[in-house]
Amino acid sequence: MTKHTIVALAGLLVASQTVRLKPDPTYTQAFAQAPAPYDLIVRNGRIVDGTGSPWYRADVAIRGDAIVRIAPAIAEPAARVIDAGGQIVAPGFIDIHNHARENIFALPSADNYIRQGVTTLIEGPDGGSPVPLAPFLAKLDALQKSINVGTFIGQGSVREAVLGTVNRRPTPAELNRMRGIVEDGMKAGAFGLSTGLFYVPGAFTPIEEVIELAKVAGRHGGIHISHMRDEAFGVLDSVRETIRIGEEGGLPTQVTHHKIVGPRNYGKSVETLKLIDDARTRGVDATSDQYPYTASSNAFVASMMPAWAQEGGRQQMLGRLKNPATRKEIASETVRIIREERGGGDPKNVFLAHCDFDAAMAGKNLADVARLRGMEPTIENGAEAAMWIVEQGSCQGVYHAMSEPDLERVMRHPATMIASDGWVQIFGEGVPHPRSYGTFPRVLGVYVRERNTITLEEAIRKMTSFPAQRLRLPDRGVLRQGMKADLTIFDPARVRDMATFEKPHQYAEGFSSVIVNGQLVFDGKAMTAARPGRVLYGGSR
Ligand SMILES: [Zn+2]
Numbered sequence: 001m002t003k004h005t006i007v008a009l010a011g012l013l014v015a016s017q018t019v020r021l022k023p024d025p026t027y028t029q030a031f032a033q034a035p036a037p038y039d040l041i042v043r044n045g046r047i048v049d050g051t052g053s054p055w056y057r058a059d060v061a062i063r064g065d066a067i068v069r070i071a072p073a074i075a076e077p078a079a080r081v082i083d084a085g086g087q088i089v090a091p092g093f094i095d096i097h098n099h100a101r102e103n104i105f106a107l108p109s110a111d112n113y114i115r116q117g118v119t120t121l122i123e124g125p126d127g128g129s130p131v132p133l134a135p136f137l138a139k140l141d142a143l144q145k146s147i148n149v150g151t152f153i154g155q156g157s158v159r160e161a162v163l164g165t166v167n168r169r170p171t172p173a174e175l176n177r178m179r180g181i182v183e184d185g186m187k188a189g190a191f192g193l194s195t196g197l198f199y200v201p202g203a204f205t206p207i208e209e210v211i212e213l214a215k216v217a218g219r220h221g222g223i224h225i226s227h228m229r230d231e232a233f234g235v236l237d238s239v240r241e242t243i244r245i246g247e248e249g250g251l252p253t254q255v256t257h258h259k260i261v262g263p264r265n266y267g268k269s270v271e272t273l274k275l276i277d278d279a280r281t282r283g284v285d286a287t288s289d290q291y292p293y294t295a296s297s298n299a300f301v302a303s304m305m306p307a308w309a310q311e312g313g314r315q316q317m318l319g320r321l322k323n324p325a326t327r328k329e330i331a332s333e334t335v336r337i338i339r340e341e342r343g344g345g346d347p348k349n350v351f352l353a354h355c356d357f358d359a360a361m362a363g364k365n366l367a368d369v370a371r372l373r374g375m376e377p378t379i380e381n382g383a384e385a386a387m388w389i390v391e392q393g394s395c396q397g398v399y400h401a402m403s404e405p406d407l408e409r410v411m412r413h414p415a416t417m418i419a420s421d422g423w424v425q426i427f428g429e430g431v432p433h434p435r436s437y438g439t440f441p442r443v444l445g446v447y448v449r450e451r452n453t454i455t456l457e458e459a460i461r462k463m464t465s466f467p468a469q470r471l472r473l474p475d476r477g478v479l480r481q482g483m484k485a486d487l488t489i490f491d492p493a494r495v496r497d498m499a500t501f502e503k504p505h506q507y508a509e510g511f512s513s514v515i516v517n518g519q520l521v522f523d524g525k526a527m528t529a530a531r532p533g534r535v536l537y538g539g540s541r
Pocket of ligand 1 (some may be wrong): 126227421481
């Protein structure tokens with residue numbers, strides 16, 4: 001057997017190999033005259049391929065936007081060589097729940113995501129998306145960006161386009177119009193239907209209506225992903241509802257950012273995960289995703305005001321807050337939310353991330369705001385402060401009301417993937433939830449390295465091949481010949497999230513290279529000028 005044959009055979013082997021082949025000088029010279037056969041080679045990596053299989057040593061060769069060879073040692077020259085130096089080489093992470101659409105146009109390099117190894121963002125979560133979707137996707141396609149972006153179509157936005165934010169059932173004609181918008185969205189390239197039944201107007205939607213729209217998304221190859229109606233006292237019924245949408249809608253269904261809210265509900269993840277297991281046993285393709293923090297974040301008004309108070313839009317809500325009788329009713333529900341749900345029993349647990357009416361509100365909690373208003377920081381005064389904030393304008397809030405045991409239990413479950421639920425962040429702006437900067441490295445640093453909650457290979461699977469399989473992305477999420485070259489290289493001993501609730505604007509550490517569609521977008525120190533990101537299209541488009 002000649003060395004040539006050995007080199008050729010080595011190319012066929014992608015299994016664990018420790019044999020080091022010396023380059024044959026004549027073989028190398030023959031190529032030296034010709035243009036380099038590869039655009040990029042990543043050498044000396046420990047490959048975690050995304051499937052959950054144990055790591056192995058290999059080189060990865062890239063031509064254009066694709067992985068063209070993985071072998072124990074690739075000797076041929078390349079236009080560019082990255083020495084991974086024994087670090088982990090993994091598929092780029094795929095974030096299946098992301099709010100990229102506002103800031104991606106302001107910051108198309110999406111630094112906070114690229115710098116935590118994420119190469120694909122999926123937009124349109126929680127029932128909210130542009131409607132119609134096609135012009136948005138065209139605008140996104142024209143944008144020069146560092147990262148790949150795809151989207152769901154949002155049920156709440158579809159309903160709002162047809163019915164506004166009223167609490168009533170649609171007429172048959174209105175339901176048909178909603179079906180048509182979902183169908184157009186799927187044809188434009190959505191990955192499925194997202195719902196946000198917690199939010200207005202999703203909260204006014206009967207499940208039968210959701211199922212009718214889910215059927216349309218399913219027919220076009222999409223999935224259903226839900227921010228559930230209730231993640232606190234009603235969490236079990238909400239998981240049942242999410243499963244039923246998949247079962248009767250005839251499509252895969254996902255509980256997004258699965259969490260258990262409120263101290264009295266802690267521990268219920270035992271039952272929610274059993275509901276998911278039981279559904280899977282009887283053939284319903286139900287899954288979940290999660291971010292690794294015990295605080296949540298969303299629009300302040302949605303979390304602190306009851307849905308009925310928001311019906312009909314902001315002006316009507318402000319009218320209800322002015323009327324002493326309805327204000328009292330709202331206050332008593334907000335007190336309950338602070339005592340038992342997102343407030344975790346104390347107004348100190350509810351923070352403002354940023355407010356459009358006053359930048360100085362960022363980072364303050366409801367107890368601080370009550371004091372600023374000259375009140376003792378009781379739960380009742382926290383509710384008064386919350387109503388005052390809602391009257392001033394719009395804020396994003398952060399709520400500390402989840403438990404570590406639930407978080408780790410959900411993470412260990414094989415049907416849970418990792419997703420950030422974050423935003424493309426303008427560095428230094430506001431005090432956002434740290435998940436936008438730290439979700440993926442926090443899993444790798446805290447939950448893999450420090451706590452051994454899951455293995456490194458399992459964590460990577462939850463960030464790569466699992467979301468790719470869920471989205472039916474055939475050519476991403478696994479490091480294998482022929483796949484698109486989205487790669488993340490990091491040091492497993494150093495990888496960590498730096499963003500905290502107090503100081504969230506801090507990039508992750510431990511990532512040395514991030515490659516999107518074959519091009520280096522982050523070199524370990526800085527973003528490069530490359531903008532190889534693409535729009536990814538889902539469904540049967
Ligand atoms: Zn959500």
